[in-house]
Amino acid sequence: MSNEKHIWISPEKKGIRENRLLARKVHENLGDTGFKPQYSAKWVDVTKDWTGALRVQIQHEDAKGITPTMLKWWFENLAQKTTWNGKDFTGPEVSFYHLWHHRDHIAITPLTHPQNGTNNGFAVGAYSKIQEQFNDFHEVINNKMLTTVLDETEFSFLIKAGSLTVGRINHYYEPTENGSAFYAETYMGVDIPIIGWLINWLLLPLVFSKKTAEHWIKHNIEETGQTEKVLPYLYKKYAQK
Template identity: 75%
Template sequence: MAKEIWNPKGREALRKERLLARKVLKAIDKVDFKPETSAKWTNITKHWNGALRVQIQHQDMVGVSPKMLKWWFENLGQKTTWNGIDFSGEEVSFYHLWHHRDHISVTPLTQPQNGINRGFAVGAYSKIHEQFNDYNEVINNTMLTTVLDETEFSFLIKVGSLTVGRINHYYEPTETGSTFYAETYLGVDIPIIGWFINWIILPMFFSKTTAMHWIRHNIEETGQTDKILLIIQFL
């Protein structure tokens, strides 16, 4: 369920959920995020049509298999009673464990033709709601998952029926775990009107500065994935 963070009750509920996630992470000494320098490389490109492409080749995930990553994204909207020691604690969301400072909620909106949407599922819509606290920037977008398997997790960013961008994650096994690459493309690929949106409207919501903030956020959340998956161990 999406958090109504613009009213006092919603803000207080979110604060408690974030503090609970932080408490769990502190119990396993995993509160600190990885620095931006942990990534192998990053890049921001402004295309001729005004679109922005943001690329991150993350540090390899040790001990995390592509199968585990697929499961993680499929269940990102779930909660656990894991308290850092056992499963007798209060319910805490996977999404807050993933990034206790910035994340607000991930909400399944529709169900796929086959199966259940517990976070993301191919052919289903989900809403991502997060806030880059240091910069007061809010992401509150609807996503349509197009691929989710043991090699790739990709979705389109939708505004109504209009596709305004896409995010692709690619991973493959290594001797010790998995590689992980993330790419965000923000832009409308429609002649003339797309150029106007990309050059005039897009910078109001997602600029190169926003892209730099997103790089930091993505490195921080991705760096938490192996910490959580390797300890929960109930795949």
């Protein structure tokens, strides 16, 4: 009788692992599966105000070879898939979202469509769901987002719990000599008069603590750094026709 142990993995988790490995293979073909280190950022900061809300700020290293126009297209199309394998476009399908972070990302799912067209990623006025897990074993993020701004200077959305806004994430970018300056800020907290600060002080630490903020900083620096590796190839193939 074989002593080999068979570990059961749910079909959902197995599918996630397979997609992540496909994305990692693309980076292997590019010759680099590593991520940018945290010290690559120009500066980071985590603050907690008197209401109990947390603000996390990152001024990233400039994204070389990436224009604001490319960034807008990227966020608009993150839910798409590609057959790019890091060499050509003959590989198995892999999602843009997994290519952006092959270890942590699970899925991005458009939930609604804006009035002016389809939703292939994020779109102003449309809801999307983001699923990811920091460092593949820390906190699981499973949030519904409402995009409020997406243009060639800013990408911002609200984090929703039902009809309640519990936070927001803002990205600002502008052209530089070699690419784009990129700033990201997460604000977690409920802005409800009188009781908002009670919710923030008592309940917010259970779902988004300072330790969570540290994990988010690491993850955000890593995924933002991957943009330089994958976006130029995908933009040239799908956007510049």
